[in-house]
Amino acid sequence: MPSDLAKKKAAKKKEAAKARQRPRKGHEENGDVVTEPQVAEKNEANGRETTEVDLLTKELEDFEMKKAAARAVTGVLASHPNSTDVHIINLSLTFHGQELLSDTKLELNSGRRYGLIGLNGIGKSMLLSAIGKREVPIPEHIDIYHLTREMPPSDKTPLHCVMEVDTERAMLEKEAERLAHEDAECEKLMELYERLEELDADKAEMRASRILHGLGFTPAMQRKKLKDFSGGWRMRVALA
Incomplete structure (x- = not known):
């Protein structure tokens, strides 16, 4: 059963939730009064935009799966299995039978940053995809995250996008x-408030803001719409 303190906190949170849910004839946005029909129309447009983005994302994922099926990678781990450095020899990479890499060597040393330079279509993205999907023999204790594209342009803010990652909250x-x-x-509601308190839900925005600040976002930038950012900045949001 929830404690008395938890009940008091839950009561305060319920009052705040009720205040947010009270019907309003309109609200101000940038100094102008926005009526409920206008808000509904805007939400509907955002819903269509989100659906289109989801469909495009699904198409890109299917395309990546087809590319992976047509890719063949071989190589031998030459570094110690427990090392934080990765040395691979006899590395070969083919795509639809076309040889992109042949019997080459790959060295990735801990603490260093690397960049791939080459002509379009030479196989840079293909190599990164193979590494990201662990088709290359990389020890399991080494974490890999392959970021393939930036966040799509939308009306969401960077702060909102980072907070969305916390799915349970x-x-x-x-x-x-x-x-x-x-x-x-409802007793279930009180239990939910207790769980949110355990997750420090009230500090979620502060944590997200701190992450974005580390990636170069000022407080004002954190509240801008994604569609107002360049692809490079949206990539940083995806990294966050």
Whole structure:
């Protein structure tokens, strides 16, 4: 059962949730009054945009899977299995039977940064994809994250995108808002508030802001829309 302190905190949170859910004839946005029909129309447009982005993302993922099926990689790990350095010999890479790399050597030393330079179509992205999918013999204790594209342009802010990554917190907050609207005295709602408190949900925005600051985003930039950023900055959001 929730403690008295938790109940008091839950009551405060419920009041805040109710305040957010009170119907309003309109609200101000940049000094102008925006009516509910305008808000609904804007939300509908954002929904269409999100659906189109999701479909495009699915197509790109399917395309990547087809490319992986047509790719063949061989190589031998020459470094110690427990080392943080990676040395691979006899590395070969083919795509649809076309040889991109043949019996070459790959060295990645811990603490260094590397860049791939070459003509378009020479196989740079193909090599990175092979490494990202561990088709190259890299020890399991070495973490790999292959970022293939930037965040798509949308009305979301960088801060919102980073906070969305915390799926459990987002799911609990959404469920808590639903229950607060239906039954403010529900015991399940109090349990959700307790779980959110355990997750430090009230500090999620601060944590996200700190991550973005480390990637060069000023407080003002963190609240700009993604569609107003260049591809390079949206890539940083994806990294966050």
